[in-house]
Amino acid sequence: MEQVRNIGEPILVVENVSLAFGGVKALQDVSFDVCEHEVRAIIGPNGAGKSSMLNVVNGVYHPQQGHVTFKGVRRQDMNSHEAASMGIARTFQNIALFRGMTVLDNIMTGRALKMKTNFLQQALWWGPARRDEMQNRHKVEEVIDFLEIQHIRKTPVGRLPYGLQKRVELARALAAEPEVLLLDEPMAGMNLEEKQDMCRYVLDVNDQFGTTIVLIEHDMGVVMDISDRVVVLDYGQKIADGTPDVVRADKKVIDAYLGVTH
Amino acid sequence: MLYRETGQFKTSYAADQQIFPLRQDRIGVVATLLVAFIVVPLVANEYWLEAILIPFLVFSLAALGLNILTGYAGQLSLGTAAFMAVGAFGAYNFELRLEWMPILGSFALGGVCAAFVGILFGLPSLRIKGFYLAVATLAAQFFVVWALTHFNWFSNYSASGVITAQRIEIFGFYFLTGQSKYLLVLAIVTLLALAAKNMVRSETGRAWMAVRDFDVAAAVIGIPVMRTKLLAFAVSSFYCGVAGALYAYAYLGTVEPDGFNLDLSFRILFMIIIGGVGSILGSFLGAAFIVLFPILLNRFAEPFANAIGIDLPSGMSSNLELIIFGGLIIFFLAVEPLGLARLWQVAKEKLRLWPFPH
Amino acid sequence: MQFFFEVLIGGLLAGIMYSLVALGFVLIYKASGVFNFAQGAMVFFAALTVVGFMEQGAPLPLAIGLCLIVMILLGVATERIVLRPLVNQPQITLFMATIGLAFFVEGLAQGLWGAQVHALDIGIPDTPIESLMDKTGMLISQFDLIAALICAVLVTLLAVFFNKTRIGRALRAVADDHQAALAVGIPLKQIWAIVWAVAGFVALVAGLLWGARNGVQFALTFVALKALPVLILGGFESIAGAIVGGLIVGSSEKLAEVFLGPYVGGGIEGWFAYVVALLFLLVRPQGLFGEKIIERV
Ligand SMILES: Nc1ncnc2c1ncn2[C@@H]1O[C@H](COP(=O)(O)OP(=O)(O)OP(=O)(O)O)[C@@H](O)[C@H]1O
Numbered sequence A: 001m002e003q004v005r006n007i008g009e010p011i012l013v014v015e016n017v018s019l020a021f022g023g024v025k026a027l028q029d030v031s032f033d034v035c036e037h038e039v040r041a042i043i044g045p046n047g048a049g050k051s052s053m054l055n056v057v058n059g060v061y062h063p064q065q066g067h068v069t070f071k072g073v074r075r076q077d078m079n080s081h082e083a084a085s086m087g088i089a090r091t092f093q094n095i096a097l098f099r100g101m102t103v104l105d106n107i108m109t110g111r112a113l114k115m116k117t118n119f120l121q122q123a124l125w126w127g128p129a130r131r132d133e134m135q136n137r138h139k140v141e142e143v144i145d146f147l148e149i150q151h152i153r154k155t156p157v158g159r160l161p162y163g164l165q166k167r168v169e170l171a172r173a174l175a176a177e178p179e180v181l182l183l184d185e186p187m188a189g190m191n192l193e194e195k196q197d198m199c200r201y202v203l204d205v206n207d208q209f210g211t212t213i214v215l216i217e218h219d220m221g222v223v224m225d226i227s228d229r230v231v232v233l234d235y236g237q238k239i240a241d242g243t244p245d246v247v248r249a250d251k252k253v254i255d256a257y258l259g260v261t262h
Numbered sequence B: 001m002l003y004r005e006t007g008q009f010k011t012s013y014a015a016d017q018q019i020f021p022l023r024q025d026r027i028g029v030v031a032t033l034l035v036a037f038i039v040v041p042l043v044a045n046e047y048w049l050e051a052i053l054i055p056f057l058v059f060s061l062a063a064l065g066l067n068i069l070t071g072y073a074g075q076l077s078l079g080t081a082a083f084m085a086v087g088a089f090g091a092y093n094f095e096l097r098l099e100w101m102p103i104l105g106s107f108a109l110g111g112v113c114a115a116f117v118g119i120l121f122g123l124p125s126l127r128i129k130g131f132y133l134a135v136a137t138l139a140a141q142f143f144v145v146w147a148l149t150h151f152n153w154f155s156n157y158s159a160s161g162v163i164t165a166q167r168i169e170i171f172g173f174y175f176l177t178g179q180s181k182y183l184l185v186l187a188i189v190t191l192l193a194l195a196a197k198n199m200v201r202s203e204t205g206r207a208w209m210a211v212r213d214f215d216v217a218a219a220v221i222g223i224p225v226m227r228t229k230l231l232a233f234a235v236s237s238f239y240c241g242v243a244g245a246l247y248a249y250a251y252l253g254t255v256e257p258d259g260f261n262l263d264l265s266f267r268i269l270f271m272i273i274i275g276g277v278g279s280i281l282g283s284f285l286g287a288a289f290i291v292l293f294p295i296l297l298n299r300f301a302e303p304f305a306n307a308i309g310i311d312l313p314s315g316m317s318s319n320l321e322l323i324i325f326g327g328l329i330i331f332f333l334a335v336e337p338l339g340l341a342r343l344w345q346v347a348k349e350k351l352r353l354w355p356f357p358h
Numbered sequence C: 001m002q003f004f005f006e007v008l009i010g011g012l013l014a015g016i017m018y019s020l021v022a023l024g025f026v027l028i029y030k031a032s033g034v035f036n037f038a039q040g041a042m043v044f045f046a047a048l049t050v051v052g053f054m055e056q057g058a059p060l061p062l063a064i065g066l067c068l069i070v071m072i073l074l075g076v077a078t079e080r081i082v083l084r085p086l087v088n089q090p091q092i093t094l095f096m097a098t099i100g101l102a103f104f105v106e107g108l109a110q111g112l113w114g115a116q117v118h119a120l121d122i123g124i125p126d127t128p129i130e131s132l133m134d135k136t137g138m139l140i141s142q143f144d145l146i147a148a149l150i151c152a153v154l155v156t157l158l159a160v161f162f163n164k165t166r167i168g169r170a171l172r173a174v175a176d177d178h179q180a181a182l183a184v185g186i187p188l189k190q191i192w193a194i195v196w197a198v199a200g201f202v203a204l205v206a207g208l209l210w211g212a213r214n215g216v217q218f219a220l221t222f223v224a225l226k227a228l229p230v231l232i233l234g235g236f237e238s239i240a241g242a243i244v245g246g247l248i249v250g251s252s253e254k255l256a257e258v259f260l261g262p263y264v265g266g267g268i269e270g271w272f273a274y275v276v277a278l279l280f281l282l283v284r285p286q287g288l289f290g291e292k293i294i295e296r297v
């Protein structure tokens, strides 16, 4: 995969993060960094702590130890809202769409931070509120075109097939125009064709908008294909970190994967 | 004219985001409003205006308020009546204590008082969810009624907190007849319903629904969850507060704190369950149902029972009412959780395709 | 000081009754994940049914026996008609359905037996215990004490039932995970029916005691409202929590009424427990004995 992108400085740095739920140590002393414009994969067997790692990065879980530095701001505890306003968006492993809303409304929520009018103006549907709505709608339509979901705009998300729901969730994240996009198993449960589409979208996002991507994925083919560097977690610990080729050859990684069926 | 969308293409986002994108719907709404504002006052008698239409509108407004909180923002409240009480007593005190305060100002400020009380009792929603929160709103229900009864400053030192609403006067015009009160209430309810519709179709409403459907995802996308919940409490309570003020001023005239009891809160909850959770139209349909049903039951249950040879003991119709309401709630929750509004929508969709169903 | 103890003991005795009603809630909640708002209506229904049978000439034990059968039928019917169609719905929907159920049961009770206040005599005199009065000067009603004892016995029995018997253990499994329970062959529907029947029995006892104390009337339904703060304090899933919560609510509201009430005009019993529970929630949202859960995403 030949791509001409200039991968920059580390934009996101995770240092010595540990997270436990009661007795379960989901993450132990994990450190890694993510550089601007790169595609960074996190892999590992089930229960390795991958999702927990993303949850720490955007403030859904709060680690007992360690720090996360994003764009030069160092925090022990991110909070979700702050993470979003600093430019982190994400999708979830188990689709987290707003089930009672249409596709369009779901994606519009991605613009929440860009809306500048308050509820009183909106109650009057007054000039500024209306303009605000139109401008953001415009942006959302771009995302809809980009992901080719025009035909389902007005459909309640609950009625969509799984693959499309995943795409709508990506659309919602993209609508926020994030600098870093965290994707938790975006291709899980998809058929080959859907997977290929999704891969293409992810690469296009990275390519066209320069968005940094952190991706969790079980499909090794996909991971090796599209990522620049890979972090491997096992039982909450980092066991390898490097380019796909290096990681693939790593003894510990092979052992971790041999012990687990996928 | 047929109910069709053919030939109505949207050429701009603005057109697409209209409240009623279909021309036939727009005509329907205008017609309804014309009937409500012009025909009804001309033909309805005092009984219909005072005993049915005014309470219907007042309860619609309260149901709308509750629907904002419960239907849109997903926070179940069992304290609706308490917020209505705050609105009623708030308006009364502004009217009583500030000579210069116009009556509409008092209604609005009553609503604002309710909004503050709503925020106060909504604070627990930041930490608790579901029926834990419902129990917290029960605290509001009991506390507010108690406070209004026991601190009789609120009722200008009347016995057991009874207040008699002042006359409604705007620019020298007194709203004394059922007709004039009906029109005033109708105007207020129409405006507030429009404002509610505008809120729910813009960012405010989307944030409410997002928090309702998946709060973690909402936070992650940048929606301020706490502020969104508290705003829902504030706006909802404002609506309930204004409804409470109208309940006192335009409907009953004399109210006491005990009138705003848990039973009233439940009734308003029933309105939105039957009418449609998360639907503005549903608030009106539900209110109509709950207001009209007992009247119809009273009118027809006894003759019907007599006709088939049963002797209904006195008080039976109120028990029947409880049984039927209770049964309907269970029925709607199980069979049509989106209520009458959804049935209406389904009917419209059928009509759109009629006479070729496929 | 002696007066303080008198109030405290009175409060604790009332608190045990709250515990009993709260246990009815906990039982159903653990087994079927339903917060049964109709519990209060069931208490009312049970008491009214006993009185109704007695007014038809049945002696007390027979009336209780008949009522027990009716309560079991009611419980089973509820499981069938209300819960089954709503299975897998969000908890809040189930909760609202039980509000509907409460209305239904209240209407049914009054429709069957009439809405007037009935006296109920279960043969325990409501007089102060003399020996205690002589020794310490405290006025503690014999009725309250015996009622509390009955509740305590029942509460213990229920706790044992839940923790030690096979059905109880099955119940706990159900509470933890419906799907898994089904998978290992626990007959969910039977379990639910049993639980609703037991809850009906609890309602019957509570209805008898309360009805005998204050007369059988609509106000009995408010007993459920007393139990709610108990549940908040104790956590919806904890038997120990229901017991301790009941005692806390019972004693604190009586003490508050007597020692705080006069300063604010009295009548604070109605909401004091709620405010206590609410403040408590702000500090410990998971209740006294609940475990803190971090939502998975
Ligand atoms: N909210 C939570 N509460 C309790 N335990 C949790 C929570 N979230 C995660 N865990 C535990 O932490 C560990 C890591 O979970 P995590 O979801 O991060 O794994 P994962 O690598 O994403 O696995 P998978 O490939 O199955 O998605 C697991 O043992 C899991 O049970």
Ligand SMILES: [Mg+2]
Binding pocket: A050, A051, A052, A093
């Ligand atoms: Mg995961």
